[in-house]
Amino acid sequence: MISDNSAVRLIFGLKLKTLRQQLGMNYQQLSEATGMAVSYLHDIENGKKYPKADKIILLAKALKVDYDYLVSLTAKKRLQPIIDFMNSDFIGIVPWEHFGVTPSSLLNIFANMPDKITAFISTMLKRSQTVQLSKENFYTAALRSYQDLHDNYFEDLENSVLKFREKLKIKEQLPVSVETLEQLLYKLYKIKVDRKGMNNITVLKNIRSFYASNKNVLYINKGLSKAQEKFLIGREIAFQHLKLSPRPYETIVQSLASFEILLHNFYASYFTNALLMPEDKFIEDLQQLFAKNNWRSEDWERLINKYGVTAESLMHRLTTIIPGHFGIDQIFFLRIKGDVSSNQYELTKELYLSQLHNPYINTSQEHYCRRWIAISIMQEVKQKIAEKKFNGTMVRAQVSKYWQTHNNYFCITFVKAQVNNPDKMESVTLGLLIDQKLLQKIPFVNNPSVPVRDVSTTCERCGILNCKERAEKPTVIEYLDKVTIINESLQKLN
DSSP states (O other): OOHHHHHHHHHHHHHHHHHHHHHOOOHOOOOOOOOTOOHHHHHHTTSSSOOOOOOOOHHHHHHHHOOOHHHOOOOOOTTHHHHHTTHHHHHHHHHGGGGGGHHHHHHHHHTTTOOHHHHHHHHHHHHHTTTTTOHHHHHHHHHHHHHHTTOOOHHHHHEEEEEEEHHOTTTOOOOHHHHHHHHHEEEEEEHESSSSSTTTOGTTTTOOOOTTTTTEEEEEEEOOHHHHHHHHHHHHHHHHHHHHHHHOOOSOOOOOSHHOOOOOHHHHHHHHHHSSSOOHHHHHHHHHTTTOOOOOOOHHHHHHHHTTOOHHHHHHHHHHHHHHHHOOOOOOEEEEEEEETEEEEEEEEEESSOOSSOOOOSSSSSOOOSHHHHHHHHHHHHHHHHOOOOOOOOEEEEEEETTTOOOEEEEEEEEEEEESSSTEEEEEEEEEEEEEEHHHGGGGOOOSSEEEEEESBBBGOOOOOOOOOOOOHHHHHHHHHHHHHHHHHHHHHH
């Protein structure tokens, strides 16, 4: 990330380079005018060094500007949007180095941009301020892009898990038990697990765990399943084994001071899922599962029981294995929280590989399509609970055909209701773009037993007629239709 000091150096370098080029001076000429070495001037322009006051005076005289102009954060109209951008909170939170961008290369990009691109950057900066783009939201989006860049597969972490399992002789143990992980946490790092310390603190009811480093204690809150406890203990093992720092100490993470904290949290979670679902075994299971001609929910229930993990962990593991080992990279993952009684649903987590697939999080408070299996299955779960025919996790599949597009997805969804409030539910969905590659790899995608439904993104943008599930009128469609009629009427007057 670019620090405040780095931003100041970059802005100074940008001004210096722009002024030198405007005067038609090369490095040698500026060197002769100031008595400074060419290499030193080059370092200043690339934001690597910041000259002292006496040298700034010489540079200002050679470049025919005031001293104050060089050291200020203001510039002529063409440069000001770039300087505003470089001095903004936005540039300070971008993890440039993780995407192979250095401060000097960023400076060169900015210095050689046409005026139209400069105006575009200015617009984006103003827009980010208008929508109040939070640091946390940006970090999350950057992490998702980082995962996509690597097809969500990290070989070094996979190898680290493999060596860890072999060394500790748990290579063949499936599922890995809570007791085994708890014993390893204490044996290797002298960290105890405490399941009572957080229980009576009301404000911590939504915090699943907290590692008290001063006490070497991992506090785990009440009401969690064995699968959830395994993930939390495994995650702490990962933090310790990988020596990740900086890191979050609580789950769910409450604040993000840097991108590295979020990235290291992801590494620890990845390690944990790979520990609980070993790569070689998981691939074998998927090969057997994908070879079948018929979709069977029972097969997926057995898979989740075999590894003793949460549905979300299973889905995340699928996103790490399927692209690289099966060549299926057009996928998305969604997590949706819903309140069936109030018919309110919120998309709380998303991951897209290869492209931005539908659906995706919207910030306009629109109503997500109730035909999505991730939402419609919640109604089925509620009915089963009322009939006392359900006590656990439900898994279903659906072919979703997106309205007015060529995109069809094979969607696999797990839904689980809260024990103390069955109207509150959470679903996790894996969506696979249906193309020739998918049809060849997974025969059951075409099985007639899997329901097919036309879906849309949100009710407001959907023109599907006679939709019984509609939660809101198609206001966006109606507005666009109105604009079309107005334009056609204006054309007739022309």
